[in-house]
Amino acid sequence: xxxxxxxxxxxxxxxxxxxxxxxxxxxxxxxxxxxxxxxxxxxxxxxxxxxxxxxxxxxxxxxxxxxxxxxxxxxxxxxxxxxxxxxxxxxxxxxxxxxxxxxxxxxxxxxxxxxxxxxxxxxxxxxxxxxxxxxxxxxxxxxxxxxxxxxxxxxxxxxxxxxxxxxxxxxxxxxxxxxxxxxxxxxxxxxxxxxxxxxxxxxxxxxxxxxxxxxxxxxxxxxxx
Amino acid sequence: xxxxxxxxxxxxxxxxxxxxxxxxxxxxxxxxxxxxxxxxxxxxxxxxxxxxxxxxxxxxxxxxxxxxxxxxxxxxxxxxxxxxxxxxxxxxxxxxxxxxxxxxxxxxxxxxxxxxxxxxxxxxxxxxxxxxxxxxxxxxxxxxxxxxxxxxxxxxxxxxxxxxxxxxxxxxxxxxxxxxxxxxxxxxxxxxxxxxxxxxxxxxxxxxxxxxxxxxxxxxxxxxxxxxxxxxxxxxxxxxxxxxxxxxxxxxxxxxxxxxxxxxxxxxxxxxxxxxxxxxxxxxxxxxxxxxxxxxxxxxxxxxxxxxxxxxxxxxxxxxxxxxxxxxxxxxxxxxxxxxxxxxxxxxxxxxxxxxxxxxxxxxxxxxxxxxxxxxxxxxxxxxxxxxxxxxxxxxxxxxxxxxxxxxxxxxxxxxxxxx
Numbered sequence: 047x048x049x050x051x052x053x054x055x056x057x058x059x060x061x062x063x064x065x066x067x068x069x070x071x072x073x074x075x076x077x078x079x080x081x082x083x084x085x086x087x088x089x090x091x092x093x094x095x096x097x098x099x100x101x102x103x104x105x106x107x108x109x110x111x112x113x114x115x116x117x118x119x120x121x122x123x124x125x126x127x128x129x130x131x132x133x134x135x136x137x138x139x140x141x142x143x144x145x146x147x148x149x150x151x152x153x154x155x156x157x158x159x160x161x162x163x164x165x166x167x168x169x170x171x172x173x174x175x176x177x178x179x180x181x182x183x184x185x186x187x188x189x190x191x192x193x194x195x196x197x198x199x200x201x202x203x204x205x206x207x208x209x210x211x212x213x214x215x216x217x218x219x220x221x222x223x224x225x226x227x228x229x230x231x232x233x234x235x236x237x238x239x240x241x242x243x244x245x246x247x248x249x250x251x252x253x254x255x256x257x258x259x260x261x262x263x264x265x266x267x268x269x270x271x
Numbered sequence: 272x273x274x275x276x277x278x279x280x281x282x283x284x285x286x287x288x289x290x291x292x293x294x295x296x297x298x299x300x301x302x303x304x305x306x307x308x309x310x311x312x313x314x315x316x317x318x319x320x321x322x323x324x325x326x327x328x329x330x331x332x333x334x335x336x337x338x339x340x341x342x343x344x345x346x347x348x349x350x351x352x353x354x355x356x357x358x359x360x361x362x363x364x365x366x367x368x369x370x371x372x373x374x375x376x377x378x379x380x381x382x383x384x385x386x387x388x389x390x391x392x393x394x395x396x397x398x399x400x401x402x403x404x405x406x407x408x409x410x411x412x413x414x415x416x417x418x419x420x421x422x423x424x425x426x427x428x429x430x431x432x433x434x435x436x437x438x439x440x441x442x443x444x445x446x447x448x449x450x451x452x453x454x455x456x457x458x459x460x461x462x463x464x465x466x467x468x469x470x471x472x473x474x475x476x477x478x479x480x481x482x483x484x485x486x487x488x489x490x491x492x493x494x495x496x497x498x499x500x501x502x503x504x505x506x507x508x509x510x511x512x513x514x515x516x517x518x519x520x521x522x523x524x525x526x527x528x529x530x531x532x533x534x535x536x537x538x539x540x541x542x543x544x545x546x547x548x549x550x551x552x553x554x555x556x557x558x559x560x561x562x563x564x565x566x567x568x569x570x571x572x573x574x575x576x577x578x579x580x581x582x583x584x585x586x587x588x589x590x591x592x593x594x595x596x597x598x599x600x601x602x603x604x605x606x607x608x609x610x611x612x613x614x615x616x617x618x619x620x621x622x623x624x625x626x627x628x629x630x631x632x633x634x635x636x637x638x639x640x641x642x643x644x645x646x647x648x649x650x651x652x653x654x655x656x657x658x659x660x661x662x663x664x665x666x667x668x669x670x671x672x673x674x675x676x677x678x679x680x681x682x683x684x685x686x687x688x689x690x691x
Contacts, residue, residue: 055495061502099491126494128536129543130551130593148498148532151505214508218525237570263518264508 047162048090051075052082052108053097053124062095065151066158068212079103083111091119093162095154096141098125098132109140120161124149150219156209175208177254189252199224200245207258212270214261242266275430279422286418290411294404301403305396306372310355313374316341316389317353324380324387343378343385351377351386360392369394432456436465443472445479487542490535497532501525530654537656540597544663555595557586558620565618568603576613583620588687590668598664601657602627602683608653609634609681627683633676641674 049066053059054077066073074091076082079100086094086108094112098105105123112119121141125132128146136144142161145154163170163182173180179188185201187194196204206223207215221234224241246258257269272280320341340360353376360371373390432454439451451472456462504521507513513521565579572579588595606616606629614630636646642662645655661683665672671686 055499057499058495058502061499061506064506065502124498126491126498128539147494148501148528151502216505216508216522216525218522218529219505222529236574261508261518263515264513264522 047071047092049073049093049095049158050082050085050089050091050119051095052077052079052100052105053095054078054099054101055097061151062154065213066155077101079105079107082108086111086117086119087115090117092165093158094119094121095158096121096123098123098127098136106135106139109136113140118165120158120165122154122158122161124154150216150222152206152210152213152215152219153223156206156223159209160205173205173208175211178204178208178249180205180208189249189254192252194248194252196245196248197241199241200248203241203245207266207268211257211268214265214267216265218265220265275422275426278426279419282418282422283415286415287411290414294407294411297407298400298404301400305393305400306355309372309391309393309396310374313355313372313389313391314353316391317374317376317378317387320387320389321378324378324383324385340388340390342388342390344388346377346384346386348377348384348386351375357393358390360390360394362392362394370397429458432458432461432465436461436468440468445475450476483542483546487539490539490542493535494532497528497535500528504528534654534656537654537660540660541656541663544594544660544667551591551593552589553592555588555590555592557588557595557625558583560592560595560599561618561620564599564603568607571604571607572616575607575610577607577610578613578615579618580615581618581620583618584622586620586622586625586687588668594664594667598661601661604653605629605657606681623687625685625687627685628680630679631681632679634681637676638674642672 047070049071051059051062051066051073053062053075056077059075059077063073063075074085074089076085079102082096082100094108096105096108105125109121112121123136123141123144124147125136125144126147133144142164143157145157163173167183171181171183173182177190179191180186181188182205187196187201187204202224203220206220217235217238220238224238225234242258242260246256249258250256255269259267259269261267320343324343353374355372355374358371358373360369361367362369370393371390372393373388375386375388378385378387435454442449443451451469454465456465504524508518508521561581561583565581569579606627609631610616610629611631616630617626617628619626619628634641640646642658644659646658647653647655662672665685669688671688673684675682675684
């Protein structure tokens with residue numbers, strides 16, 4: 047997957063690029079609207095990560111540019127503004143998702159994978175990882191060809207882990223992914239433990255390898271092999 | 272008491288005092304003048320009587336000059352001081368007695384001496400005084416009436432611009448969109464007042480707007496560094512050489528960042544509510560939304576072994592779904608957070624009101640205090656803005672919310688506006 051990151055904040059840009067540059071993804075980045083428009087004209091990307099607040103102009107111009115060129119890149123907006131208007135405006139003029147700062151890299155990756163999957167649903171509705179096969183259209187999970195039943199939270203978590211396989215994911219990131227803002231962090235850690243325990247048990251019972259590892263003190267890791 | 276009433280009272284009292292004193296003095300002066308006139312007439316009559324006595328040499332019996340009554344009494348007195356006095360006058364023609372004025376003196380004719388008493392009626396002067404008094408009283412009454420009416424209508428009219436200005440000041444809302452209108456007044460003082468208030472309101476509004484823009488920008492600007500910190504930590508924890516205790520520290524840093532971000536979000540939302548920027552009202556089925564929320568918070572409630580009791584009637588409202596979501600999230604998480612193990616949450620929804628009741632230990636905060644910014648219980652992990660948000664959302668939606676603690680329960684009561 048080829049990704050373009052358009053973000054003016056250097057620290058953020060470098061971290062995002064480093065995190066995404068894995069699993070055979072190629073991640074490029076630029077810091078201004080002008081550079082972004084040049085790159086988008088010259089090259090093709092699968093996904094574009096777009097910060098709305100750029101120093102030399104409104105990030106919405108990128109969306110207009112893509113639309114005018116008839117390009118099919120999946121666009122994920124990242125913005126400091128959690129305003130409904132901005133969100134609707136972005137989604138209306140062609141963005142696929144909207145992520146508000148601050149965010150976890152794991153969340154970013156999961157969202158990016160989701161928008162990419164949605165764009166390529168026709169050719170790519172099955173997510174395969176070793177013996178685990180997920181049909182994202184039917185929300186159906188199979189292990190070694192055997193169907194397993196997951197709760198909504200377990201299913202969400204499995205997708206989340208698969209998008210970030212091989213990475214340590216903090217409990218905080220998982221909690222935010224599953225519950226958003228509505229829950230206090232410390233309350234939710236116990237629930238995460240329960241959900242992960244159940245998910246792991248269901249996967250192992252169906253004959254999958256034990257991929258879910260606990261990283262003491264911080265969170266969990268879904269082994270990449 | 273209004274200024275015009277004060278003024279009317281003072282002016283009426285002063286006028287009354289002056290007029291009354293004037294009337295009394297007036298009365299005495301007129302009386303004095305009238306008496307003087309009578310006395311002069313009497314001395315005239317007396318000298319006529321003297322003349323008469325001197326010329327007739329006869330025994331003056333009943334002598335009547337015009338209508339004066341004159342009585343001659345022979346006397347031996349050598350000297351007698353002339354005196355005027357009030358007496359009674361017998362009007363023989365009309366057969367009645369009237370107040371009279373008399374003069375008494377000694378008249379000598381040769382060696383005869385008479386004490387002469389001449390009496391005249393004071394009736395005419397008395398009626399004169401009476402008429403003058405009545406006219407004066409009518410004048411006083413008329414004057415007072417005119418004064419009263421003038422004060423009531425003219426003064427009230429004069430103060431009208433002032434009350435208009437006052438109304439506008441009362442209605443002035445620093446966050447509202449309405450502008451103070453500086454109406455011109457013919458009265459210099461009011462015109463000056465209006466222009467001063469106009470300038471002040473414009474300045475206040477401008478500064479308030481600046482402050483809001485500043486707060487909003489500051490909150491937004493803060494989000495990017497928080498994002499940098501989060502992503503740096505996300506990268507850092509991939510390092511496999513980190514020890515568990517170091518990772519635990521990082522977890523706490525995450526929590527702090529998360530809290531900052533939530534605080535910021537809440538502040539931004541409060542600003543938007545103040546500005547009434549959220550205007551996406553749509554019909555919302557409150558019962559359905561609450562039922563959804565009960566499912567959403569089920570896990571959390573179960574962790575404290577809470578019993579959730581709901582008695583919900585169908586209730587449709589027109590509001591922003593986004594805001595109602597935040598409102599209910601805050602009410603639910605509060606009801607769970609400030610609850611006891613094996614406690615309960617009761618939710619009652621009727622056509623008039625929504626009541627959230629949860630068991631819990633009493634707080635130091637009472638009544639309205641609980642809705643103030645950054646007021647929170649000691650053990651609360653929240654941002655301290657949750658209930659402020661709740662209150663502001665209620666205000667924006669036209670609901671009224673109050674809090675009280677009774678029977679070891681925290682009770683939030685949201686009253687919907689009457690549908691007219």
